[in-house]
Amino acid sequence: MLNDPVELIEPPQDCVMVGTGKGGVGKSTIAAHLAGHSAAQGRRTLLVCVTSQDDDDLGLKRFGHGIHPDGPTVVDGQGLYRAIYERSPLLPIREVRPNLDVVPGGKAVGEIIQLLMHRMMTDGMGVTLSLARSLAPIASWYDQIVIDSAPENDSLEQLAAGAARHLIVPTRSDDSSIKGMERISLNFKAVRRQVNPALRVAGAFLYASNPTATSMHAEVKQDIRAVLGDSTPILNTVVGYREKPARNARKKGLLFGEYAELLPTSARSYDVAAGRAKVADVVPEAIIGLADDMRALSEEIFESCRKAV
Ligand SMILES: Nc1ncnc2c1ncn2[C@@H]1O[C@H](COP(=O)(O)OP(=O)(O)OP(=O)(O)O)[C@@H](O)[C@H]1O
Ligand SMILES: [Mg+2]
DSSP states (O other): OOOOOOOOOOOOTTEEEEOOSSTTSSHHHHHHHHHHHHHHTTOOEEEEEEOSOOOOTTOTTTSOOSBOOSSSOOTTTHHHHHHHHHTOOOOOEEEEETTEEEEOOSTHHHHHHHHHHHHHHHHGGGGGGHHHHHHHHHHTTOSEEEEEEOTTOHHHHHHHHHHOSEEEEEEOSSHHHHHHHHHHHHHHHHHHHHTOTTOEEEEEEEOSBOTTOHHHHHHHHHHHHHHHOTTOOBOOOOOBOOHHHHHHHHHTTOOHHHHHTTGGGOOOHHHHHTTSSOGGGOOOTTHHHHHHHHHHHHHHHHHHHHHOO
16 A cells, blocks of 8 residues: 655654563653653653553652643543544643643553554554654643653554654563563664654663672673664663662652652651551652662763763
8 A cells, every 4th residue: 555755753852762662671660750850950841651551650640630631531541542543732731740741641542552553554654653743732842751652562662752852771681671672673763764763762771670780780781782782872870679669659659759758757667566657658768779879860861862962
């Protein structure tokens, strides 16, 4: 079938996608923290969640943060689905934090896959620019845009990549995470060749690992380069593996830095033992290191994006 040539869309200057082909690596955690970091620096920031998971790291659904747009609900990925379906501008939830707007992910994002497949017959590879088209009318409102992406789905990964200027790739150290990078690598190349020549890999990095396992880190760097190419910038910051504070922070809808601020007034284990507090009220001390690591990673990622022109 013949299609008209694709009309390209220049991605916004500061628009970074977090992507890797494997699930559960830390993409959504990193995307939310990148967006939060940028907003906290006074930059008008938009987080777009192209993922059917409903992680709610920002407590948007559970605690009702933010100002919702008029009209039908945009939560659970419904706003994103509608914008793609109607070919209309994205309608973010405003001020989820100061300077931070969000287009939430959720179940309805899964339905975008069929929609894209159907439209592929008439629009060809142009469907990959569906998100870019819905983002373009509002992109100038923002100094920074962060796109979270879905794992193990080529159409959604390409949809996100079609709208972004920079791609950053987190990985864990296991073989299946490294293999997962092959998927993002193929999608990156296809999108760049066909619809978004401005797309660049701004960095790849090991995420959630023991910071002292330096020889293992060196091996992973080699693995990353073998999959993504020798010129791939490898970031130095390794955020430590700290399951409890990461899990607790998400449950409370708080970013790591926000959760760390609760530590001085937190209940202690002796309060739990005395029956004055519940385990869930104790803020783990390891949140401090986790928040510091994530801040350092966010800074390094944005620095690497600035260099990747
Ligand atoms: N530094 C960390 N140490 C330990 N666990 C972490 C850390 N950061 C995030 N996690 C946890 O790892 C799990 C996966 O993280 P996340 O949801 O961000 O990954 P993902 O790549 O977005 O997953 P999916 O592919 O399902 O969208 C979550 O339970 C999260 O709380
Ligand atoms: Mg995710």
